[in-house]
Amino acid sequence: MSVEQVLDELKVKITKKLPVGVTISNVEFEGPELVIYIPEPKKFADNGDIIRNLAKDLRKRLVVRPDPGVLASPEVVIEKISKIVPEDAGITSHYFEPDTGEVIIEAEKPGIVIGRHGNTLREITKEIGWTPKVVRTPPIKSSTVKNVRQYLRDHKDERKALLKTMGRKIHREISSKDKWVRVTALGGCREVGRSCFLLSTPETKVLIDCGVNVGSDDNGTPYLYIPEVTPINQLDAVILTHAHLDHCGLVPLLYKYGFEGPVYCTPPTRDLMALLQLDFIDVAAKEGKTIPYESAMIRETLKHTITLDYGDVTDIAPDMKLTMHNAGHIIGSSIVHFHVGDGLYNIAFTGDYKYEKTRLFDQAVNNFPRIESIITESTYGGSKDIQPSRNEAELHLQQIVKETVNRGGTVLIPAFAVGRSQEVMLVLEEAIRLGIVDKIPVYLDGMIWEATAIHTTYPEYLNSDLRNLIFHKGMNPFLSECFEQVDSVEKRKDLLTNPRPGVILATSGMMNGGPIMEYLRAYGPDAKNSLVFVGYQAEGTMGRRLQKGWSEVPVHHNGRTDTIKIDLQVHTVDGFSGHSDRKQLMSYIKKMKPRPELIMTEHGDEKSCLDLASSLYRKYRIETKAPMNLETIRLV
Ligand SMILES: [Zn+2]
Ligand SMILES: [Zn+2]
Numbered sequence: 111m112s113v114e115q116v117l118d119e120l121k122v123k124i125t126k127k128l129p130v131g132v133t134i135s136n137v138e139f140e141g142p143e144l145v146i147y148i149p150e151p152k153k154f155a156d157n158g159d160i161i162r163n164l165a166k167d168l169r170k171r172l173v174v175r176p177d178p179g180v181l182a183s184p185e186v187v188i189e190k191i192s193k194i195v196p197e198d199a200g201i202t203s204h205y206f207e208p209d210t211g212e213v214i215i216e217a218e219k220p221g222i223v224i225g226r227h228g229n230t231l232r233e234i235t236k237e238i239g240w241t242p243k244v245v246r247t248p249p250i251k252s253s254t255v256k257n258v259r260q261y262l263r264d265h266k267d268e269r270k271a272l273l274k275t276m277g278r279k280i281h282r283e284i285s286s287k288d289k290w291v292r293v294t295a296l297g298g299c300r301e302v303g304r305s306c307f308l309l310s311t312p313e314t315k316v317l318i319d320c321g322v323n324v325g326s327d328d329n330g331t332p333y334l335y336i337p338e339v340t341p342i343n344q345l346d347a348v349i350l351t352h353a354h355l356d357h358c359g360l361v362p363l364l365y366k367y368g369f370e371g372p373v374y375c376t377p378p379t380r381d382l383m384a385l386l387q388l389d390f391i392d393v394a395a396k397e398g399k400t401i402p403y404e405s406a407m408i409r410e411t412l413k414h415t416i417t418l419d420y421g422d423v424t425d426i427a428p429d430m431k432l433t434m435h436n437a438g439h440i441i442g443s444s445i446v447h448f449h450v451g452d453g454l455y456n457i458a459f460t461g462d463y464k465y466e467k468t469r470l471f472d473q474a475v476n477n478f479p480r481i482e483s484i485i486t487e488s489t490y491g492g493s494k495d496i497q498p499s500r501n502e503a504e505l506h507l508q509q510i511v512k513e514t515v516n517r518g519g520t521v522l523i524p525a526f527a528v529g530r531s532q533e534v535m536l537v538l539e540e541a542i543r544l545g546i547v548d549k550i551p552v553y554l555d556g557m558i559w560e561a562t563a564i565h566t567t568y569p570e571y572l573n574s575d576l577r578n579l580i581f582h583k584g585m586n587p588f589l590s591e592c593f594e595q596v597d598s599v600e601k602r603k604d605l606l607t608n609p610r611p612g613v614i615l616a617t618s619g620m621m622n623g624g625p626i627m628e629y630l631r632a633y634g635p636d637a638k639n640s641l642v643f644v645g646y647q648a649e650g651t652m653g654r655r656l657q658k659g660w661s662e663v664p665v666h667h668n669g670r671t672d673t674i675k676i677d678l679q680v681h682t683v684d685g686f687s688g689h690s691d692r693k694q695l696m697s698y699i700k701k702m703k704p705r706p707e708l709i710m711t712e713h714g715d716e717k718s719c720l721d722l723a724s725s726l727y728r729k730y731r732i733e734t735k736a737p738m739n740l741e742t743i744r745l746v
Pocket of ligand 2: 303354356389462713
């Protein structure tokens with residue numbers, strides 16, 4: 111049966127189930143969703159159960175949208191909303207999502223926009239056709255979020271056409287009678303960086319992550335040229351666990367090579383990914399390295415991205431359903447779970463995860479409806495990779511900051527813009543507020559401020575303690591006056607030439623470039639300063655060299671390379687990592703429900719992957735493997 115016929119049948123089926131007087135104008139597959147267009151949104155709103163019952167009957171992700179014809183223009187909508195909503199609601203912006211027929215109303219007091227028993231909101235719905243969604247105005251504005259939303263709005267027609275094409279592909283008829291499932295390692299096995307897996311069935315091929323090893327000049331790219339993957343446009347989809355470059359850095363390259371399918375990820379991952387990819391090519395250009403793709407390909411990626419929230423079960427191919435779950439690693443990070451065939455097989459890829467509650471996130475999910483195998487990260491998979499507790503780590507950091515500041519020095523902290531930076535910010539803010547550390551300035555350079563803004567845009571992805579602090583107690587730690595954003599060349603120059611006691615938190619996290627290198631140049635030769643590593647330093651990176659105690663390192667500057675002497679104190683504060691340590695990796699599996707049949711280890715150096723695999727086997731008697739890159743494992 112062709113997709114057209116399927117849609118025609120669905121239309122008849124749906125129409126039959128509707129109450130008298132309620133009509134639909136069209137049904138269409140758009141991306142993974144079945145969209146029902148309705149000419150009279152109000153009537154649907156009054157019959158709340160219709161959609162729930164239909165979704166149950168049809169076993170599809172159903173979305174009801176007003177017919178584009180009944181959507182008023184944004185200008186008219188804004189005008190109408192302003193007439194209905196009292197002024198003291200403090201509406202700060204309206205975001206139109208033509209994809210979904212939603213208008214997101216940002217207000218300082220969302221309660222007033224909603225009104226008593228939702229009365230005001232209902233009135234808005236009646237007047238404008240669009241579905242209004244009210245959110246609290248993020249306390250820090252993110253230009254990334256604004257640009258991403260604007261870009262999608264500007265390309266709404268093109269995007270609609272893309273979603274329609276993708277939708278038809280997802281809902282195509284299954285053509286093969288064979289049943290098998292395989293996973294192929296394309297990168298990130300027995301190493302950290304360039305994470306990439308291919309999950310394939312006779313019907314479907316999807317990539318899980320497509321990262322780059324930023325620390326490497328030759329082995330930076332996954333094995334995308336092997337016959338299983340090429341031609342690249344035969345791939346059905348790319349699924350991203352999170353926005354770190356070792357997981358998503360080369361996604362735009364796929365579009366350059368002809369990929370036309372969707373990228374699935376959470377909304378924060380989409381925005382952060384764009385930010386980090388733009389920075390990646392920017393840094394590469396500044397360092398005179400080859401740029402793997404142009405910024406146009408980053409925009410192409412955005413255009414093809416379909417966001418999913420945690421827990422949404424979504425058809426991504428005729429024989430594959432995808433669900434994302436909190437991984438506790440960075441904002442929006444996900445453990446991606448695939449249900450293959452109709453009950454044939456279930457496999458999850460953890461990406462990077464933290465099996466412990468942190469200041470920012472809840473611990474990673476390890477409870478699934480069904481699971482036969484799991485591919486787990488092993489960054490700290492070695493038997494000796496035990497990390498101190500969070501509390502110990504925080505005390506250790508406070509101690510270093512105190513001592514350095516007391517001798518008049520400056521603390522440099524290289525950090526990923528996303529994740530560790532915000533954790534460290536929260537720790538320093540508390541220590542300064544409680545008087546544990548003197549009132550010193552904490553400078554934020556690189557994309558840390560912008561990444562923080564993205565955190566406050568998606569509070570539902572933070573743990574409830576932090577959410578409460580930000581929104582309900584009126585005490586947003588990120589807005590503390592101890593933080594100073596280095597937002598101009600002059601400010602940075604001033605910091606570089608006039609050292610002062612304080613903390614400088616700057617990117618990049620493994621010192622592969624970014625503003626931290628400028629600070630190292632300026633502060634490295636003075637013994638009263640400190641350099642503190644709070645995150646994992648991969649082999650081959652400048653961070654790892656400094657950690658090993660190199661006393662001289664080459665630093666690129668204005669197109670040439672200088673050697674600088676390292677006299678500052680180098681510390682490693684373990685325990686802040688967004689990765690699970692060995693104990694947490696073991697207990698993640700131990701407490702996992704249901705118990706998997708097969709565990710594969712990746713995302714760790716060779717020793718860690720092998721050690722974790724053999725320990726899991728010995729302890730829990732579950733079959734384990736530590737695949738090598740290019741290996742294919744047959745699962746069914
Ligand atoms: Zn990561
Ligand atoms: Zn990673």
